[in-house]
Amino acid sequence: MDATGTPQEPGTPADGRPAAERAGTAERVADTLRARISEGAFPPGSRLSEEAVGGDLGVSRNTLREAFRLLVRERLLVHELNRGVFVRVPTDADVEDIHRTRRLVESAALRGLGRPPYPLEGLVDAVVDGERAALNDDWPAVSTANIRFHLALVALAGSARTDELMRGVLAELRLALHPVADARALHEPYLAGNREILAALGAGDRDAAERLLDRYLDDSHAQVTAARARHRPPSPAD
Amino acid sequence: MDATGTPQEPGTPADGRPAAERAGTAERVADTLRARISEGAFPPGSRLSEEAVGGDLGVSRNTLREAFRLLVRERLLVHELNRGVFVRVPTDADVEDIHRTRRLVESAALRGLGRPPYPLEGLVDAVVDGERAALNDDWPAVSTANIRFHLALVALAGSARTDELMRGVLAELRLALHPVADARALHEPYLAGNREILAALGAGDRDAAERLLDRYLDDSHAQVTAARARHRPPSPAD
């Protein structure tokens, strides 16, 4: 009946969340919804009806509403009183704020590094995965690997709270990128960029890495904004 | 019956949250609980019974549970499955991570400043309020002003997401500080420190401000940790 509906158990929620303690139904539902949103099953702007989603996932309205609250707080959903919850539609101002935050945090993570060598395993893995995905023309996977690269970069600062901030911000960025179809032109350039940053860090040259990162963020912001403008629904004013 | 219970409407939630859109019952309950926790009505470690709190505030269990989820996500409460929600008891590791985050973000906020002059109104207000509160021996208010000072400092970076991170982190810090009774020894030294930082910024000397801030954070971490150790329940291992 509800073949796709029963919320399967994501041993580890696949997004990297530690899942410190046993999960209740609400958080499992939230995990499921988070995954569906980020993979585009619910495009930005779409409404999530309590009845429809609840029936689909096989949970009651009350439990579902608890899950909604969680996702609203992570800015994946917005809640309009008496109108329901919608998948967030990030604005250009959001994209700008996201990049401001990234610049602040990622730069600071590099600047705070001590003396080399640095523990770069996470970065290496992300770069390798990204390049492999590119060979397979799997551009969503390239995007995921890119996000993992920057998460690993922030992880060098060694702060759980900062990591979580970044996880949220990058999830938002993915949301902002969703309407862009041809992910290739958008993600391909950064494969080389990430490898360069990694190489600089491997050589112990923190300052060079910071300069590269700064350029990366400038490029990213410009590219993302341009791509979004290109893919904006044709101006409805005729 | 529930004289103190009825959740009054906090026009603006007093904590500085913008309250972008109309608030539902759950978020109002969350605001009330947040206030009560930060003012110590619910000390860290205490359990929040659904029945008791729900009856006190005059809301149903379901609505209350929605509010609980919100506060769990901001790390003010912890949720143990089938056991209920408890006011968070920050560990020394938490205090360390909090300071790591503060150092990362606050330093980056200063470093990202452009050319002087800087918009320092928020910082000035916080310093003035703090000094006035000190004259009145109102040390909790001094603590609040100190938090406002550092929030204003981060606000110089101009990122809403960063501001929100900091709001949460500083609320956690207040929680970690709660068991410490004599707030005076803890907060008094920072009055002068904050004024120094403000003076450096007023003079346009960003680097000096950064050095002062760094020293402040070192001091703060050491002092907070020491004070917490002093006020820890006598070690039960004999």
Next chain:
DNA sequence: AGGTAGGCGATTGTTCAACAATCCAACAAG
């Protein structure tokens, strides 16, 4: 014809009551 008030269906907001699952402390048995 056109704008407006009002009605109506659908959805959310909130509460209530019920039952299952789990925990915990007290107690009984070995």
Next chain:
DNA sequence: CTTGTTGGATTGTTGAACAATCGCCTACCT
């Protein structure tokens, strides 16, 4: 003293009910 059991209390989750609100459609009035 340890172990197992039992029973009460609390949370987890559901389903149903009703109020409040929204958006649309229609009928009415000018």
